[in-house]
Amino acid sequence: MTPLPQQRSPGDPGLVQRYTQRERLTHWAVAACYVALFLSGLALFHPFFYWLSALFGGGALMRVIHPYLGAAFAIAFFVYALPLRGENRLVPSDRAWLRGAFRYMNRTGEDVPVEGKFNAGQKAMFWSMIAVIAALLLTGLLMWRPLIAPLLAAPVKRTAGLIHAAMAFVMFVGIGIHAYAAFWTKGSLRAMTRGTVTRAWARFHHPGWYARVAGKEGP
Amino acid sequence: MALQSLDVVQRSASTSAPPGIRQTLEVAKLIDVSRCIGCKACQAACMEWNDLRDDVGTNVGVYDNPPDLSDRSWTVMRFYEEELPGRGLQWLIVKDGCMHCQDPGCLRACPAPGALIQLANGIVDFQEEHCIGCGYCQTACPFDVPRFSPKDQKAYKCTLCSDRIAVGLAPACIKTCPTQALTFGSKQAMKELAEERIRELKERGFAAASLYDPAGVEGTHVMYVLPHGDPALYRLPRDPEVSPVVELWRSNFARSLGVVTMAGVVLAGLFHYMKVGPLEADEGKDSKGGRAP
Numbered sequence: 001m002t003p004l005p006q007q008r009s010p011g012d013p014g015l016v017q018r019y020t021q022r023e024r025l026t027h028w029a030v031a032a033c034y035v036a037l038f039l040s041g042l043a044l045f046h047p048f049f050y051w052l053s054a055l056f057g058g059g060a061l062m063r064v065i066h067p068y069l070g071a072a073f074a075i076a077f078f079v080y081a082l083p084l085r086g087e088n089r090l091v092p093s094d095r096a097w098l099r100g101a102f103r104y105m106n107r108t109g110e111d112v113p114v115e116g117k118f119n120a121g122q123k124a125m126f127w128s129m130i131a132v133i134a135a136l137l138l139t140g141l142l143m144w145r146p147l148i149a150p151l152l153a154a155p156v157k158r159t160a161g162l163i164h165a166a167m168a169f170v171m172f173v174g175i176g177i178h179a180y181a182a183f184w185t186k187g188s189l190r191a192m193t194r195g196t197v198t199r200a201w202a203r204f205h206h207p208g209w210y211a212r213v214a215g216k217e218g219p
Numbered sequence: 220m221a222l223q224s225l226d227v228v229q230r231s232a233s234t235s236a237p238p239g240i241r242q243t244l245e246v247a248k249l250i251d252v253s254r255c256i257g258c259k260a261c262q263a264a265c266m267e268w269n270d271l272r273d274d275v276g277t278n279v280g281v282y283d284n285p286p287d288l289s290d291r292s293w294t295v296m297r298f299y300e301e302e303l304p305g306r307g308l309q310w311l312i313v314k315d316g317c318m319h320c321q322d323p324g325c326l327r328a329c330p331a332p333g334a335l336i337q338l339a340n341g342i343v344d345f346q347e348e349h350c351i352g353c354g355y356c357q358t359a360c361p362f363d364v365p366r367f368s369p370k371d372q373k374a375y376k377c378t379l380c381s382d383r384i385a386v387g388l389a390p391a392c393i394k395t396c397p398t399q400a401l402t403f404g405s406k407q408a409m410k411e412l413a414e415e416r417i418r419e420l421k422e423r424g425f426a427a428a429s430l431y432d433p434a435g436v437e438g439t440h441v442m443y444v445l446p447h448g449d450p451a452l453y454r455l456p457r458d459p460e461v462s463p464v465v466e467l468w469r470s471n472f473a474r475s476l477g478v479v480t481m482a483g484v485v486l487a488g489l490f491h492y493m494k495v496g497p498l499e500a501d502e503g504k505d506s507k508g509g510r511a512p
Contacts, residue, residue, distance in 0.1 A: 045478075047332060145353060146372060158464040169481070204500035
């Protein structure tokens with residue numbers, strides 16, 4: 001079947017590849033785990049949201065499921081994120097971008113051109129999620145009943161509980177910004193759903209990266 | 220009046236307060252260590268009344284049997300040998316179990332609505348049918364009391380025989396104690412009795428004798444008369460309190476603030492979009508990217 005003319009296939013010359021199939025699949029595996037973890041964690045965090053436990057077959061079953069989901073989430077996240085660490089290395093121009101971040105968000109004044117595949121805001125998100133998820137994984141393991149928690153002293157678990165809740169809060173704020181940014185920046189979502197962006201999008205948002213990609217394609 | 224002692228004053232993980240118009244008498248169990256002979260009748264009575272049979276264990280070299288509290292051993296006699304200056308070797312026998320704190324850390328930490336309740340008479344009671352097995356109560360307890368059943372992963376501990384007290388009976392351990400080391404009554408009456416016992420002990424030369432009713436947890440509904448005074452000799456925490464870490468972790472204020480802030484983040488996105496509009500790459504331009512109109 002020939003594609004409809006308005007559909008742009010991956011081979012379309014107006015499109016460039018931004019995320020590979022592996023990146024897209026692992027990204028959405030992480031996202032799906034995150035939503036389930038957030039909802040079940042929120043039910044344990046605040047009595048106002050305990051009713052969310054019904055989505056997981058009740059509180060007792062939810063308590064069993066949450067840590068397994070967390071382990072799956074952490075594995076999927078690091079499989080997704082670690083190969084992206086090179087593209088997220090901070091460069092001097094990131095400092096200028098961050099200084100202009102408020103102007104960028106409010107669309108006032110000139111944007112600072114982005115050198116790499118990711119802007120400094122995305123890089124900040126990347127490194128903060130690496131740290132936050134590592135902390136959630138570690139503290140979550142310490143609280144895991146009945147597998148690990150019974151082996152540990154109460155003060156360790158108290159501290160783990162506090163850090164786990166605080167980091168989950170930070171994560172929600174981070175993921176909130178991340179999801180909103182994807183919605184706000186039109187043409188971004190398709191990068192993670194279909195793998196490609198338009199050339200205009202690439203030039204506008206990531207001129208440095210686009211120049212490298214276009215350069216490889218040859219004249 | 221029969222159900223009066225079952226008035227609930229605090230309920231875990233609940234957004235509304237239970238009905239509380241009645242003023243109920245606070246009760247307490249007094250454990251006079253100086254009178255305890257370590258017969259373990261209280262342990263046997265506890266097992267019998269609550270219909271609990273723990274696994275048969277092994278001898279660990281001391282009289283403690285079983286060696287620790289468990290889901291099916293809600294009270295355990297602990298035997299400590301202490302060399303005390305001027306008194307020589309002392310055998311200190313401590314009946315261990317839930318202290319029924321007036322400010323229960325377990326209840327504060329519990330995320331399952333109604334899995335932990337505090338009765339108006341001071342009893343802290345686990346409602347196992349609501350327990351989800353998360354372990355927060357055990358983590359928060361300043362006395363390391365709750366124990367989980369390997370069979371159902373739910374938390375168990377001494378109920379202070381709330382079922383007996385509700386119908387005007389004394390707890391099973393009290394009823395069986397042959398030396399009146401255990402007594403039960405109103406908290407006020409037990410404090411008065413303790414004072415009397417301490418006065419007698421002091422007359423007998425136990426100058427440091429004291430009552431253990433720790434203020435850090437706003438007092439307990441299980442109190443000890445300690446002939447040698449220092450709680451540490453009896454492996455009781457000198458100044459137990461709900462850990463500040465637990466207070467912050469499970470603080471209603473901090474958690475509600477967190478939820479409101481999270482809702483604020485969502486709203487901030489909504490308002491940002493309404494103010495600034497979408498960020499669009501200019502699809503028409505071919506060379507250098509311009510700003511979206």
